Amino acid sequence: MRDFLYRIRAGEIIVADGAMGTMCFEAGLRVGDCPELLNIENPQLIEDITRSYLEAGSQIVQTNTFGGTALKLAPYGLQKRSAEINEAAVKIARRAAGDRAYISGSCGPSGKILQPYGDTEPEIIYASFREQINALIEAGADIITVETMVDLEEAKLAIKAARQISSTIPVMAAMTFDSTPNGFFTIMGISIEDAAVGLKEAGADIIGSNCGNGIRDMVMIASGFRQATDMPLIIQSNAGLPKVENGKTVYTETPEMMAEHAKDLMVLPVSVIGGCCGTTPEHIRALRKMVDSWAA
Amino acid sequence: MLTSQAIEEKIPVKKILDEGLIAGMNVVGEEFKHHRIFLPSVLLAARAMYAGMDLIKPLMIRDNIPTIGKVVIGTIKGDLHDIGKNLVGIMLKGAGFEVIDLGNDVTPDRFVQAAKDEKADAVGMSALLTTTMTGMKDVIELMKSEGIYGKIKVIIGGAPVNREFAEQIGADSYAYDGMKAVEILKEYVKDK
Numbered sequence: 001m002r003d004f005l006y007r008i009r010a011g012e013i014i015v016a017d018g019a020m021g022t023m024c025f026e027a028g029l030r031v032g033d034c035p036e037l038l039n040i041e042n043p044q045l046i047e048d049i050t051r052s053y054l055e056a057g058s059q060i061v062q063t064n065t066f067g068g069t070a071l072k073l074a075p076y077g078l079q080k081r082s083a084e085i086n087e088a089a090v091k092i093a094r095r096a097a098g099d100r101a102y103i104s105g106s107c108g109p110s111g112k113i114l115q116p117y118g119d120t121e122p123e124i125i126y127a128s129f130r131e132q133i134n135a136l137i138e139a140g141a142d143i144i145t146v147e148t149m150v151d152l153e154e155a156k157l158a159i160k161a162a163r164q165i166s167s168t169i170p171v172m173a174a175m176t177f178d179s180t181p182n183g184f185f186t187i188m189g190i191s192i193e194d195a196a197v198g199l200k201e202a203g204a205d206i207i208g209s210n211c212g213n214g215i216r217d218m219v220m221i222a223s224g225f226r227q228a229t230d231m232p233l234i235i236q237s238n239a240g241l242p243k244v245e246n247g248k249t250v251y252t253e254t255p256e257m258m259a260e261h262a263k264d265l266m267v268l269p270v271s272v273i274g275g276c277c278g279t280t281p282e283h284i285r286a287l288r289k290m291v292d293s294w295a296a
Numbered sequence: 297m298l299t300s301q302a303i304e305e306k307i308p309v310k311k312i313l314d315e316g317l318i319a320g321m322n323v324v325g326e327e328f329k330h331h332r333i334f335l336p337s338v339l340l341a342a343r344a345m346y347a348g349m350d351l352i353k354p355l356m357i358r359d360n361i362p363t364i365g366k367v368v369i370g371t372i373k374g375d376l377h378d379i380g381k382n383l384v385g386i387m388l389k390g391a392g393f394e395v396i397d398l399g400n401d402v403t404p405d406r407f408v409q410a411a412k413d414e415k416a417d418a419v420g421m422s423a424l425l426t427t428t429m430t431g432m433k434d435v436i437e438l439m440k441s442e443g444i445y446g447k448i449k450v451i452i453g454g455a456p457v458n459r460e461f462a463e464q465i466g467a468d469s470y471a472y473d474g475m476k477a478v479e480i481l482k483e484y485v486k487d488k
Binding site (some may be wrong): 111189249 | 330331332333334335336337339340366371374375376379382400401425428429431456461
């Protein structure tokens with residue numbers, strides 16, 4: 001495979017994958033179970049989900065390691081198994097993808113709040129990311145993606161941990177913003193401008209946003225990033241906000257709707273486009289079609 | 297600091313509570329609700345409030361000043377997301393309630409036991425996940441079989457929860473955020 005960052009800098013638009021967690025719940029993951037433990041206990045399920053995204057046209061597939069830091073695994077009593085779980089996840093993704101897609105190691109929030117607002121020291125969060133990212137890279141991840149961050153300081157710690165382990169591995173970093181009457185902010189009060197400056201400074205190669213309220217807000221968030229920075233951008237939108245119908249969770253944004261709005265992302269341009277919670281291989285298939293017709 | 301100064305100046309403890317700590321948290325809650333301040337400011341303000349509360353607590357006991365009500369809170373079994381629940385706890389304490397926080401991943405048994413043991417006025421349940429929110433119904437069913445349903449109010453909140461869902465499962469009320477929870481519970485204890 002050609003160098004990922006080279007392709008991005010040459011102006012290519014890359015299609016990533018969609019949701020992992022909501023697909024696991026769809027496949028029967030029970031409430032209170034640790035989604036990342038599936039890498040050990042039901043690797044076939046994770047491989048099947050990964051394969052369905054590859055078949056839909058994903059050029060990047062994410063590992064099932066969103067909650068794979070020791071800090072996030074601790075409530076399940078799995079804090080000592082971070083390295084094992086992350087390594088297994090990369091192997092599953094590689095088995096599914098071979099050389100036809102990049103494997104991105106997913107790193108979500110630690111679930112802890114940094115001092116002085118919370119009680120966790122930065123060294124502890126850094127060490128937790130370092131252990132996770134080291135396992136991901138050792139096992140052969142091509143990219144590290146720090147995602148769904150709301151605290152810029154925590155995102156920077158994760159990026160720095162990746163950079164400390166490898167000065168060359170591509171690092172993507174995405175934060176989650178809420179719409180407020182005064183513009184977009186994370187719940188910790190980080191603006192798009194703050195994020196653009198901070199994520200770059202920490203050493204990310206591609207920056208942007210994931211999760212959130214749906215594709216319409218994401219187009220505005222992406223425009224905000226474009227005004228704030230010249231860096232390549234990543235956007236992975238939810239399929240809207242979840243609603244409960246007849247006791248079942250449903251996400252309401254269709255593949256067609258997401259693909260239609262992807263045009264607004266491509267003009268900016270956004271270099272990496274994918275989905276987050278509630279998106280399915282059908283969403284990715286629609287995105288793929290839109291990106292291909294755009295490039296043609 | 298301000299609290300200890302107020303105590304030294306012999307300002308009545310009720311006044312320190314109502315016009316100092318509670319009034320302050322009320323401003324914080326309003327500002328947060330309108331997105332003019334964010335989570336870090338709320339957490340810092342809460343720390344200051346707790347420090348103040350610790351100072352006046354002995355005086356409140358000495359002067360026999362009751363809290364305005366007692367609320368048991370927690371996140372539903374299987375749900376480890378507690379930021380929302382913690383915010384509700386902060387706002388309730390900041391409004392003068394006594395809060396028994398059972399933490400995360402709380403079983404129906406623990407909710408009901410605590411509500412009975414503590415003689416709570418209300419039980420507050422929170423869930424972030426659509427997969428855990430259904431567990432709220434289990435708590436309410438257990439409250440019914442234990443004979444405390446209707447005597448102890450049930451208030452629920454969390455991202456996937458709404459008023460319709462509250463009615464469906466038989467909760468007394470739904471609060472969109474911490475400030476709303478305070479408003480509803482104040483209204484409730486006023487009638488008691």
